[in-house]
Amino acid sequence: MGSEPITLTIRPAESGKKWSDESLERARRIMARYPEKRSAVMPLLYLAMAEDGRLTNGGMEQVAELVGITPAQVLAVASFYTMYKRERTGKYLISACTSISCMLTGGDDVFEAIELESGVPHGETDEEGLISVEHVECIGACGGAPAVQVNYELIEGVTPVKARELVRWLQQERPATINTDEMQRHFGGRRSFDWAVAEEASAVGPYPAFQPFGTVGGVGEGE
Amino acid sequence: MSRPLVVTRRMVDHPTDSHTLDRYQETGGYEMARRSLDMTRDEIVETVKSANLLGRGGAAFSAGLKWSFLAPDRPAYVVVNADESEPGTFKDRQLLERDPHQLIEGLIITSWANEANHAFIYIRGEYPKPARRVQQAVDEAYAAGYLGEGIFGTDFDLEVTVHLGGGAYICGEETAMINSLEGLRGEPRLKPPYFPAAKGLYMKPTIVNNVETICNVPHVLAMGAEDFKGIAHPEDTGTFLLSLSGHVNEPGNYELPHGLTWREIIYDVAGGIRDGNELKTWIPGGASAPWFVPSLHLDMPLTKQATADAGSMIGSGAVVVMDETTCVVRAALRLVRFFAHESCGECTPCREGAPWLEMMLTRIENGQGRPVDFDVILDVSDGISIGLEWPPKMTTICALGPSAVSPIISLRDHFGDEVVAHIEGGGCPFGRVEEEEVVA
Amino acid sequence: MTARETEGVLVTIDGKEVRAPEGELLIKTAEDNGTYIPRFCWHPRLKEVGMCRMCLVDIETPGGSMMVTACTNPISDGMVVDTKNDRVKKAQEAILEYLLINHPLDCPVCDRGGECPLQDQTMSYGPGETRFVEEKRHFEKPIPISDLVLLDRERCILCARCTRFADEVPGDPLIEFKERGYGTQISIFPNQPFSSYFSGNTVQICPVGALTATPYRFRARPWDLKAVESTCPHCTAGDRISIEASQNQVLRFLGVDVDATNRGWLSDKCRFGFEYLNSEDRLTNPLARQEGGTYEEVSWGEATSIIAQRFGAIREAHGGDALAVLGGAHGTNEDAYALSVFARDVLGTKNIDCRMDDALGTRLLTGIDRRARISDVDTAGTIIVWGPDLKEEHPTLYLRVRHAVQELGANLIVIHPRATGLDDRADLKITYRPGSGSDLLTQLRGGDRDDVNALLEASPVVAFVGRTGYTEGPTMAEAVASWILELEDSRVLPLARRANVFGALDMGVAPDLEPGRIAATETGRDTRQILGGLASGDIRGLLLVGADPVRDVPDGSLATSGLSGAEFVVAIDMFHNDSTAHADVILPALGFSEKEGTVTNIEGRVQKVNRIAPGSGQSRSDWSIIADIATALGSDLGWTSEQEINDAMMARVPAYAEASWDALDWEERDGVVVPAPGADVPVYRPEMTTQPTVGAELVLHSARKLYDDGVMMRKGPSLHRLAPGGFAHLHPDDARRLGARTGSAVRLVTKRGEAELPVQVDPSLHRGVVYVPFNQPGVGPLGDDPVVRVTAVGEPD
């Protein structure tokens, strides 16, 4: 204790590396979609995740610079939401719902099966950086409970057995992109409602696949 | 029993392509939007008001009345609340995925009626597929000249931005949603003074409506107020989407008229309880609503007023059914855990109180309950929602805090014995595995 | 008018009917009428957030009673409020219990213990005991969030006062909430500290001990402190402070909320800049220089007689004008008055100046009738700042202008050679090359700039006018002031440094003014001329009073040659400094908080300063040292106390006739604003002069930063290390041309000095300008001539 002087110095931006021109251009287009550029913080944070695989300090600094606020203000926003992953995150983020309807229909067992099969407990990532596991609150699939998402692509009517198969499939096949229909076909069961047509777009990382962010992989890409 | 379909008609009739622009137009789509541009703001607001279209996002507030409060300052904005995160609710997802043009048409009319030239569709981040579908439909609408500059050849401009959330239930609360859209933390604003219709997005007049509410708008205009009111119940007009889940044989979304009894809903519509089990309790309107029990509520009709009189709410239309095998302490704990996890942390009672409740319930479920615990739980709840009634006398900024207390009210009113049994019996009588200690 | 408009609306609080202005916040109405509603997050100078929920009360509505926060609800006619019923009590108890469940209750070792709102309100409104048996939330104990502030997240109650302050008041949103819900905490961005000039205010307004200041931590317990109100000695704003001391040591300054000046806020320089008072390097005894240059302690009697003998001899042989006095702007009005009378009547010299050649003309500083008040910015239509960067040199005025623009809707025009703190709030920012200000002014005056014209439509205009830097002479500011005063509804606040410079000028510590702002019939020499005279031998004896010309005069080499040429130099000071090194006799002076008296701020507001500590060793106050020297010189001035000088001053200086100590009683009023020049004092209308444009390729802009290498800073460990150091700021185009980049070195050569400095590429600069912060550690003087030659050092790019 006592009052030795403390000296903190402003550190240069984490990587010094800036985004690719393509991402900066995309960021500019995203900002143009809003009356005020600060409103673009959330989509830009997804863009930052797509750049680095997770939300890095450098990514937040870049977002801050783009919209003209301080990095502390960006962190305040980013840390408020659960989907901006600041920790190292796997290529596949498995999110198992354990909220009320899924819990009533066996979601806890599904989650446990995923943890056991992958060896990754809640909130963590395997050594290789392949799979991250989390249990999440309601993901709006209660009619098809229990439900699981991989990179936010939904599978409904999952059983513990199917959940283990899903994990093994991810580990062995290492699909380049994650497609909801494909997973539903192999690992799902009853759905909340019928899906009309085949879903072409696929996710490539632990962030939602949405074309304006440039975070859609595989087919369906393109402006 | 006749079941008039309004917002799900197209997807029932055309299961493979209800989401396409072609099918939408072929079934009369965008006609009402086109025609509405010849109507005045007052005409539209008046029609929606007299049709008594109630908001479907939870508060069941008259949409037309809300629009009539729009302050004169401009620009004005419209925000579609597609943040659907209330546990048990999945109806908006179906509307977004299966009939996105219906939403866009409703949005055009709503924006025109509220003199907005920029509208936002705020979709929860965990819904990338619905977002893709909506974005695709928006792109199509732009290409067709239904969005953008001078839509339908008039001089009305309308920009629509699809915005993805970041994983926060609280952003479904309209003022939190507005903060989130401004690039701020999704913390609710104080009401007063920040009523969105007066000071909303960028402090400008803003209308926030739920997806289903907006989807109803073209139909209200097409049918006219009287016919819309004639669909079913004279006060709770039109139809509404129920998301049925839990221990029923046929979970799913059902578009229903108001006024059915709970018995009809659970046993006829949802096919009864799984495995022939006994019904124990159900949540009538989303995780925030106090629960109903068969002995008191089974033959009660589902209307806004009847539900309110019975101390609960129709909320987001999410019905979660629990059978006799359910440990209600665990169910309550999961709900409280949800609210604790989703509390924005702005106000003291919700930030500190809800996790405290979660900790105590976890102990009780795990067999470490103390005799005083239930009293402490009730008293801590009382500090969040004084008097422990519904609607609540809340000590918080928004309704999330008191929502966390609804499961406690339900335990107190219907399942006190089961709580005591947990405490006295040193754990869950249903013999479930230990509940993980999570706490936010 | 209705009763509602004249007396406000009728509100019933706990059965008592009161009237208050419609729209006032309920919490305030209640408090003004004797009902205190407990609160944590509400702060009258910040936007309300209603987060802590401590101030819940019950109001009656048509739909039944409702709980609302008193801090966010404006009163309306007929409102019926209950602040004490069972529901309210239940809520208060519950909130306190929630706040305490995770509180570490480490009050015995907490700086706030004893003056903690959480402690106090728990006593009055809290539950008897906590029922929380779960594990408390844990965070790493205090973590530094800046060089001056530590954060203990376990104690934090998340009231958002600090984050709101940082964002709303100085515009430094560097601390924010992080995470959400139960995990919410205050945070900086990793390794980007809360390096705000105003960070200490967060410590003052934190309602618990979550934020503590490193200079104060563990120094005292609140109940050991004694406090006295005073006026901040750091800049001319005259901010109200409370000085707190324990065992004769000043331990902290707190801002006091008065509307006239600082509204409770202080800069960190104001707040922590007092450390020098407790420095071990303080002078304690009179010192006389011996053969060989060493100093020996002497008695006061010996010292005074040496001085009297030497000054007397010079006066005898060469006349009074061979003597000169420099300084006096850091003391009280009483000290300044004594000095002025001493110089004129005892030494017989007109060569006296309290400005260090870095200020404006005395007449501009004292003689304009349309001098603004600080509070005029609140009602200004347009504010113009053409002068120093307020954030660096007048930090609390910076806050006041910021507030007026951000919250009250005033327009703002900022004119300066480079970026300033106010730029982000400016409607219009104009940069220019020092030395070409006349051209710009001609344009503005001729109405050639539509952007300026448009903004000037909103009146009144309040202008802050001063020297943007030291290579721009004082007459430029006079020309600017002249233009402002041509505008119809306009007022000017002339800017100058050193806390009591306005008081010292009013007392006649100036070559062209006699006490009372009266133009002297015969003008003496100003600082520059005095230093020149010393160098040339025209002037032989010099008295320095709290002045360090070697460091403070922009042309430091002029000061050094002057002081080394002097025959006999006396310094009254608290420390050895670069100038006292030339002194023959050095006398230890009392400092701020060690003496009583009055000071005068930028508006002409006279306020009290008060004593709380005895001072070091044999230190004495300036006036009494001067009185003794006068006596030794054969002129007994007859003063035995500050109070007596104050009486004499009031009699001789008509403007100060009302400024008696009694009238300055803090309880009563916010000081006394002395009238602008009136019948007996000439009003000054500055002339519109034009200045020749400097033709050089690169010109020097030399201006101060808040933290520098001044002696008071050097003797305060907390702040001195925050001085940014020397840099040469170059416009990117100039840097490219010179082959320099950020971090590379350049050599600067001026007529008066040279330096080798690291480059900072600075796109905010006007092209052709090199900015070097003035008086930074390790950087020698470059003088005040604008022409500078810059060459790259080391291998080219």
Ligand SMILES: Cc1cc2nc3c(=O)[nH]c(=O)nc-3n(C[C@H](O)[C@H](O)[C@H](O)COP(=O)(O)O)c2cc1C
């Ligand atoms: C904690 C909380 C969460 C909410 N979540 C949602 C939501 O997910 N979707 C929604 O439409 N409304 C939600 N609401 C209600 C909205 O605040 C708002 O009332 C609604 O969007 C208005 O639309 P409506 O009138 O069309 O129902 C929520 C309210 C609260 C207090």
Ligand code: SF4
């Ligand atoms: S009740 Fe909870 S969620 Fe709502 S504002 Fe308060 S802390 Fe945030």
Ligand code: FES
């Ligand atoms: S003082 Fe009113 S809510 Fe904090």
